[in-house]
Amino acid sequence: MERRRLEEIMGAVAAGSLPVAEAVERLRHLPFEDLGFARVDSHRALRAGFPEVIFAPGKTAEQVLAIAERLVAAGEPLLVTRLDEAKAEPLRRRFPAGSYDPHARIFHLLPEPPRPRGRGTIMVVCAGTSDIPVAEEAALTATVMGNRVERLYDAGVAGIHRLLDDHRRLAAAEVLVVVAGMEGALPSVVGGIVERPVIAVPTSVGYGASFGGLAALLGMLNSCAAGVVVVNIDNGFGAGYAAALMNRREER
Secondary structure, three states, rough: HHHHHHHHHHHHHHOOOOOOOHHHHHHHOOOEEEEEOEEOOOOOOHHHOOOOOEEOOOOOHHHHHHHHHHHHHOOOOOOEEEEHHHHHHHHHOOOOOOOEOOOOOEEEEEHHHHHOOEEEEEEEEOOOOHHHHHHHHHHHHHOOOOOEEEEOOOOHHHHHHHHHHHHHHHOOOOOOEEEOOOOHHHHHHHHOOOOOOOOEEEEOOOHHHHHHHHHHHHHHOOOOOOOOOEEOOOHHHHHHHHHHHHHHHOOO
């Protein structure tokens, strides 16, 4: 439950337009609902600013669907990450108004259009086409959280003129998410030409000595550009979420 919805319920009770019993019914599943295999956190939006997100790997399709049904029943936005086609199909049938993006591996369903929450634009940059799935996970996460998102793809350091050609767009962004595999050099370059936070995302793209993204991760952690922070390998969701929090304007 978001803070805004809780305030509406409390205000309605105070004004006498909502009976106390009905308010209690709306709030009775707080702070969590125990499904046996999962305890669905209904207070996540109040504490962290966005409802619980379902991480699909390791869960059965039935478990994903059961958690999703509880979140939707509570009126929460639904976001399921790392979702393959097989597990997405039951969600598509149950929630035909939702959307599944096979590139980002995300299913999302919003009870209403996302409220604009960002004070500026989040720019998602990726080094190569092979990095797009992780970049799209970041971009779609930030979009669902109410942000304006722009994309700049296939702009790696092997052809750095492609990146520099868009320097004005880079400079205009409030937060940048920069996704790269191989040696992971792109975030350092971007961090050296903008005065905004850069969230670096190493990917597992690369040849053998990249060690499944470890080389990119270490390269980003050792960046000489100030203002670069790093998330875990392939963690587009974490980068998009962090960018949304950094970009969030003050809500009164």
